[in-house]
Amino acid sequence: MTLTGSQLHTFSGLGTALVTAVAGVAVWWADGHADAAKAKPDPFADMEVIDAALAEKAPAQVVQPQKKFRTPDPVKPEGVSHDENAKPVDKPKDDPKDDIDIDKVLNRNRDDDDDLDVGPTTQPVVGAFDGDEQGWGDETKGDPYLGALKSDLLRAWEYPEILSDVGTPVGCIHLEPDGTIPEVVLREQSGNAELDDSVERALKELQKKREKDPKPVPAHLVPKTRKWICYRMKVS
Amino acid sequence: MLPNEGLVTRALLVMAALALTAPATVATADDGVIIDVSGAKRGRYPIAVPVAVDSDGAVAAEVASVASFDLGVAGYFKVLDPASFLADLGAEKLGIDPAKWKDVGAYGVIKYRVVATGDKIDLEARLFEVSKGNSAVLTKTYKGSKADLRKLTHAWCNEVVKYYTGEYGFFGSRIAYVAKKRGASQVMVVDFDGANPYGVTRNSSTNVLPAWSPGGGSIAFTSYMRNNPDLYxxxxxxxxxxxxxSYKGMNTGASWSPDGSKIAVTLSKDGNPDIYVISASDGSILTRITDNKAIDTSPAWSPDGGSIAFVSDREGGPQIFVAPAGGGGAKRVSKNGSYNTTPAWSPAKGARVLAYTTRDGGSYDIVTLDLASGAMVRITQNEGSNEEPSWSPNGRAIAFARTGGGGSGIYIAPADGNGKAVKVLSGSVTGIDWGPAPKM
Structure with a gap:
């Protein structure tokens, strides 16, 4: 098949329009969600931006074995016979059904394009150990290092017997790869001031302990612990 | 090659980069490792009782001393060491800087001002919860004579306990006991914290086994003043x-019914000691609880009025049995050890728990037994010989008599088995019976 110059220009123009439309939808979708994320008051915004960048860090390129280049085989000119007396063979006519319907091509999947889902829905959630849709880790599937960290937190957590145990505050730590905890914060209050207070005290105790005796994070856990590690605390 | 091939390729690359980067940012916005944790250590409530700085020094020190003791033995609190305090007490006066108290581990802080004018005392006391800021959660004022200072402080501490638990503490209650004096044994009474001891009996005979009436107005005891162990x-x-x-033989071991109308006692009028219920007004026999060839002694009436615990050797050594207060079959409840005596019921609401003395090797110790669950808690161990337990009015502490191990005397220990026993009175004592709660 041979395309004329005008056909090539038309095809190129339509292709560019298609690419622009898809890019526009992608940027619009992402921008909208980014705005939504910004609108939610979250004291961890700074940390998450850093984490997002880390989360998207491209994996190391694996260099595959490359084929060796060689001189291509000579191509015989079409319609030329080495038999000078032989009649040139007529080139077979193009089958009409092989003609490209440009409109048909451009319209194909148009409906799908309108609702293009650009989110990587199957991408594993960073930091969620159990793949739960809520992103809540299951400590039983956790790593021994995290188990020890949790044990230290529990040892530091005392709550007076005479106080109400109603509520489940969430406290978070920022764990550095070297094992220190530069920052702790009560992420979700329980509505029980004494209970929240006890969790803050426990987090600070853990912070002090790891300041004195930091335990470096194992390499395989470092990518997961680059985010806040949070504990949903129930008294009993 | 297409004329605009390079441009299209670059556009596609930009689009791909945008498509990958934007959603990834959103996807991580709410992520994070969240781990479920449960099982906080349930300990005592750390509370600070600093000595007031803008008050009469000696009086202020006594208030802090009494309050610290009260809260320390209450069974709920851990009184913090004043040496650790970081707060500027002079600047704080009757308020608190919560951060300073949080830094020393305090959950609660007690502040007060006490002013002595002649013989009069004005006490203003405040309770702060550190997590709730610098506003007092409880404030009380008291007026009285200097002689009432301890009593006023006890009253304040009872309010503090009530604030946290809904029930008053046992501060201000008294303990009856027996002490030997000049060859005689006298029934004595002392404040629960060892202050103000005084004699109830003053004869030259042997007076033993005191038992408070439910209202605290009178004490039953056995005396040999007429040469027979009669009940008075x-x-x-x-x-x-x-x-x-004054039946023939023993008239001992009185235990009042909860309504104060009856008394369970050991009588041996027929030759063998058995448990009876007599009228508290005239001593007439109302019910015979046991009728056994064995020796049955030390009755203890349950707080609900339905049961009487006692000691019997009907199965060999002395063991604890429980029988219906109206009479009927008795059931052995002490299972461990060959020697278990002096049962006492916990007055805590809804509890069916007995404290008693058990022989452990060559010494005696105090244990509690939950009749519902069978759970036993050791109250004393490896500290002298400990006998004759008696519960505080709210069931949070147990008083007992100790011989050796830190000095003989009356001790108070937390009834949950956690914490060390505190000596409140020195001396060789027996017949411990903790009286009812003071009227507030």
């Missing part, structure tokens, strides 16, 4: 004893 009652403040039961 006397006003809690002392006075002339009234003979209540």
């Amino acid at each position: 009652t006397v006003g809690a403040g002392g006075g002339r004893p009234k003979k209540l039961a």
Whole structure:
């Protein structure tokens, strides 16, 4: 098949329009969600931006074995016979059904394009150990290092017997790869001031302990612990 | 090659980069490792009782001392060491800087001002919860004479306990006991914290086994003043004893019914000691609880009025049995050890828990037994010989008599088995019976 110059220009123009439309939808979708994320008051915004960048860090390129280049085989000119007396063979006519319907091509999947889902829905959630849709880790599937960290937190957590145990505050730590905890914060209050207070005290105790005796994070856990590690605390 | 091939390729690359980057940012916005944790250590409530700085020094120190002792033995609190305090007490006066108290581990802080004018005392006391900021959660003022200072402080501490638990503490209650004096044994009474001891009996005989009436107005005891161990009652403040039961043989081990109308006692009028219920007004026998060839002694009436625990050797060594207060079959409840005596019921609401003395090797110790669950808690161990337990009015502490191991005397220990026993009175004592709660 041979395309004329005008056909090539038309095809190129339509292709560019298609690419622009898809890019526009992608940027619009992402921008909208980014705005939504910004609108939610979250004291961890700074940390998450850093984490997002880390989360998207491209994996190391694996260099595959490359084929060796060689001189291509000579191509015989079409319609030329080495038999000078032989009649040139007529080139077979193009089958009409092989003609490209440009409109048909451009319209194909148009409906799908309108609702293009650009989110990587199957991408594993960073930091969620159990793949739960809520992103809540299951400590039983956790790593021994995290188990020890949790044990230290529990040892530091005392709550007076005479106080109400109603509520489940969430406290978070920022764990550095070297094992220190530069920052702790009560992420979700329980509505029980004494209970929240006890969790803050426990987090600070853990912070002090790891300041004195930091335990470096194992390499395989470092990518997961680059985010806040949070504990949903129930008294009993 | 297409004319705009390079441009299209670059556009596609930009689009791909945008498509990958934007959603990834959103996807991580709410992520994070969240781990479920449960099982906080349930300990005592850390509370600070600093000595007031803008008050009369000696009086202020006594208030802090009394309050610290009260809260320390209450069974709920851990009183913090004043040496650790970081707060500027002079600047704080009757308020608190929560951060300073949080830094020393305090959950609660007690502040007060006490002003002595002549013989009069004005006490203003405040309770702060550190997590709730610098506003007091409880404030009380008291007026009285200097002699009432301890009593006023006890009253304040009872309010503090009530604030946290809904029930008053046992501060201000008293303990009856027996001490030997000049060859005689006298029934004595002392404040639960060892202050203000006084004699209830003043005869030259042997007076033993005191038992408070439910209202605290009188004390029943056994005396040999007429050469037979008869049962008497006397006003809690002392006075002339009234003979209540003088049956032939033993008239011992009184235990009042919860309504104060009856008394369970051991009588041996028929030759063998058995448990009876007699009238608290005239000593007449109402019910015979046991009728056994064995020796049955030390009755203890349950707080709900339905049961009487006692000691019997009907199965060999002395063991604890429980029988219906109206009479009927007795059931052995002590399972461990070959020697278990002096049962006492916990007065805590809804509890069916007995404290008693058990022989452990060559010494005696105090244990509690939950009749519902069978759970036992050791109250004393490896500290002398400990006998004759008696519960505080709210069931949070147990008083007992110790010989050796830190000095003989009356001790108070937390009833949950956690914490060290505190000596409140020195001396060789027996017959411990903790009286009812003071009227507030």
